[in-house]
Amino acid sequence: MKRLFFVAIILGACSPSVTNSSLKSNLQNPKPEWLSAKPVQSSYYIGIGHSTKDGTNNYVQSAKNSALEDLVSEIKVNISSTSVLSQIDANKEFQEKYEQIIQTTVADEIQEYEQMDTWEDTQNYWVYYRLSKQRYKEIKDKQKRDAVSLGLDFFTKAKSADRSGDLVLALGFYYQGFRAVEKYLADPIRLEFEGKEILLSNEIIASMQLILDKIELSVTPKEIVLNRRVAQNDMTVIARAVDKNSRKSIADLPLAAAFEKGAGDVYPTYKTDVAGQAKILLTKISSRDLEQTVAVKVDMLSFAGNGGGDIYSLIAGKMVVPKATILMKVHRPLVYIAASEKSLGVDKSNQQLTNRIKNFLATSGFEFTDDKNKAELSLDVNANSEKGTVSGSIYITYVTALIRVSTASDNKEIYATTLDRVKGFSLDFERSSQEAYNKSVEILDKEKLPELLNAILQ
Numbered sequence: 491m492k493r494l495f496f497v498a499i500i501l502g503a504c505s506p507s508v509t510n511s512s513l514k515s516n517l518q519n520p521k522p523e524w525l526s527a528k529p530v531q532s533s534y535y536i537g538i539g540h541s542t543k544d545g546t547n548n549y550v551q552s553a554k555n556s557a558l559e560d561l562v563s564e565i566k567v568n569i570s571s572t573s574v575l576s577q578i579d580a581n582k583e584f585q586e587k588y589e590q591i592i593q594t595t596v597a598d599e600i601q602e603y604e605q606m607d608t609w610e611d612t613q614n615y616w617v618y619y620r621l622s623k624q625r626y627k628e629i630k631d632k633q634k635r636d637a638v639s640l641g642l643d644f645f646t647k648a649k650s651a652d653r654s655g656d657l658v659l660a661l662g663f664y665y666q667g668f669r670a671v672e673k674y675l676a677d678p679i680r681l682e683f684e685g686k687e688i689l690l691s692n693e694i695i696a697s698m699q700l701i702l703d704k705i706e707l708s709v710t711p712k713e714i715v716l717n718r719r720v721a722q723n724d725m726t727v728i729a730r731a732v733d734k735n736s737r738k739s740i741a742d743l744p745l746a747a748a749f750e751k752g753a754g755d756v757y758p759t760y761k762t763d764v765a766g767q768a769k770i771l772l773t774k775i776s777s778r779d780l781e782q783t784v785a786v787k788v789d790m791l792s793f794a795g796n797g798g799g800d801i802y803s804l805i806a807g808k809m810v811v812p813k814a815t816i817l818m819k820v821h822r823p824l825v826y827i828a829a830s831e832k833s834l835g836v837d838k839s840n841q842q843l844t845n846r847i848k849n850f851l852a853t854s855g856f857e858f859t860d861d862k863n864k865a866e867l868s869l870d871v872n873a874n875s876e877k878g879t880v881s882g883s884i885y886i887t888y889v890t891a892l893i894r895v896s897t898a899s900d901n902k903e904i905y906a907t908t909l910d911r912v913k914g915f916s917l918d919f920e921r922s923s924q925e926a927y928n929k930s931v932e933i934l935d936k937e938k939l940p941e942l943l944n945a946i947l948q
Contacts, residue, residue: 519609521609522607522618524607524618525609529618529620533623534621535561535565535620535621535626536560536564537557537558537561537562537618537620538560538618539555539556539558539559539617540553540616541553541556542613543610543612543615550615550617553608556617557617557618561603565626567588567592567676587804588804592676600626602621602622602625602626603619604619604620604621605618606618606619634677637670637674638670638679638681640667641668641691642667642681642683643667644666644667645664645667645690645693645694646683648663648666648667648694648697651663652697652701655736657704657733657743658741658742658743660701661698664694664698665698665793665794667690667694668694668695668805671690671694672802675805678691695805695809698809699809699810702809703734703810704735705731705732705788705812706731706733706812707730707731707745707786707812707814709727709770709786709814709816710730711727712814712815713816713818713819714817714819715819715820716772716819716821717820717821717823717866718775718855718856718947719866719946728767728769730765731743731745731762731766731788731812738766739765739766741762741763741764741765741766742761743761743788744759744760744761744789745760745761745786745787745789746759746786746788746789746791746792747785747786747787748785749777749784749785750785751779752775752777752783753777753782754773754776755772755773755774756770756773756784757772757773759792770816772784775818775947776947778820778822778853778855779820780819780820781818781819781820782818783815783817783818784815784816784818785816786816787811787814788811788812788813790806791803822857824856824857824858824865824867825851825856825857825858826858826862826867826868826898827848827870827871828868829841829843829844829870829872830873831844831872831873831874832873833874833924833927834875834919834923838927842930842931843871843891843893843930843931843934846935847934847939847942848869850942851869851943863898866897866898867895867897867904868895868898868901869894870892870896871891871892871893872891872892873890873891873892874889875923876888877919878913878922884915884916884917884922885915885918885919886922887913887922887923888911888913888914888926889909889923889926889927889929889930890908890912891908891909891930892906892908893905893906893908893909894906895942895945904946905942905945909930909933912926912930913926914926914929
C-alpha cells in the first residue's frame with residue numbers, strides 16, 4: 491500500500507507540469523481557424539499547403555508549392571459542347587488528359603495570388619494562399635484575346651499558302667495557329683473571317699485534315715524480298731509525295747518510318763527532296779517473321795519541332811495522315827556448320843557449344859544445311875579441354891574454344907572469338923572437363939552470342 495501511494499504521489503506531481511507546458515505552448519502559438527476548416531470564399535480561389543520539417547528539404551518552398559497545387563485544383567476546365575474537343579473526342583478518350591495538361595499549365599503560369607497567412611510548429615509548416623477569381627478572369631481573358639489574335643494571323647497566312655498550293659508551308663502556319671490557341675480548345679473561339687463566322691480552333695484542325703487529304707504518298711517498290719542479313723541487300727525503297735489534284739511533287743514534306751509488323755532498325759525521319767522523294771533507310775531486321783511491314787507516314791509531330799507539346803500530340807494522333815506500306819518478304823540465311831568438340835582430346839558425344847549456337851541462330855531466324863555449296867554462312871567451332879593441376883581431391887580442367895563465322899562463298903570472316911582456358915573443377919578430370927564446358931556455355935549466352943548475331947546482321 492505504501493508503494494502504491496508513493497507512485498500516485500509522483501504521478502500527481504508530474505501530470506500538472508506536462509499539461510501546463512502543453513497548454514502554455516498552445517496559448518503562445520494557437521492554430522489558426524483556416525487550419526481547422528478550409529475557408530470558403532465565393533470571390534477567391536483558396537490554397538492551403540503543408541510541409542514537414544524533416545531536415546532534408548526546403549520546407550517553406552515545399553509548402554508554397556503544395557498551396558499552389560491546392561489552389562489550382564479549384565480552377566476547373568469546362569469543355570463546351572461546341573468546342574473542338576467535343577467535336578473530335580466523342581468518346582472522351584483524352585478529355586481527362588487534356589484537363590491534366592491544362593491544370594499543369596495553370597500551375598506554371600498562375601500569378602497575382604496572395605499569401606494570407608502562415609503557421610508552424612516544431613515539426614510542421616503551413617501556408618495559406620488566395621487568388622481573386624475576378625482578377626484571374628481578367629488576366630486569362632487578356633491572354634486569350636492575345637492568343638486568338640495571334641492564332642488568327644497564322645490562320646490567315648495558312649489559308650493564303652494553301653490557296654497558292656504550298657501545302658507544307660500551309661501546314662506549318664496552321665500548326666503555329668493551333669499552338670497559339672491550344673490552351674483554349676475547351677472553349678468555342680467564335681470570330682469573323684472573310685465575311686463569315688468560324689470557330690477558330692475547329693477550323694484550324696479541319697483545314698489541316700483537308701490538306702492531309704490532298705496528299706498522296708506512295709513507295710517504290712511496294713514489295714521487296716530481303717535477306718535477314720541487311721548488309722547483303724542492295725534494294726532501295728523510295729517514298730514519294732504528290733498533290734492528288736495537281737499531281738505536282740511535294741517538297742520538304744516531313745515523313746516518319748517505323749515497323750508496323752516485325753521489328754528492326756529503320757531510320758525514323760525524312761524530308762522529301764525537290765522531286766517529292768525520300769530514300770527509306772533500313773539498317774537491320776531483328777524479327778524472324780517471314781513477312782514484315784514498314785509504314786511511311788506524314789510526320790505531323792515534326793511541325794512542332796523540339797517545342798511540341800502534349801496537347802498537339804493528342805490532336806495529331808486523331809488525324810488521318812497519308813500512309814504507304816512496304817511489304818518485306820524476309821529470306822532466312824542458310825548456315826553450314828563444321829564443328830569439332832573434344833574432352834581431353836576425345837570427341838564429345840554431345841557438342842554443347844555448337845548446339846547452343848545452333849539453337850540461338852535458329853530462334854533468331856536462320857536455317858541450316860548440310861550442303862556447303864547452298865549455304866550463305868559457314869560456322870566453325872573448334873573446342874577441346876586439357877588437364878590442369880590436382881589439388882588434394884580437386885581436379886582442374888580448362889576448355890579453349892575458337893568460334894568463327896564466315897561467308898561460305900569466299901571464306902570472308904564476319905566474326906571470330908575465343909573462349910580461352912575456361913576453368914572447371916570437380917572430383918576427377920572427366921567431370922571437371924564437363925564443368926568447364928558448362929561454364930563455357932554460360933559465357934556464350936551472356937557475352938558471345940549477342941555479339942555474334944550483331945556481327946552477322948550488320
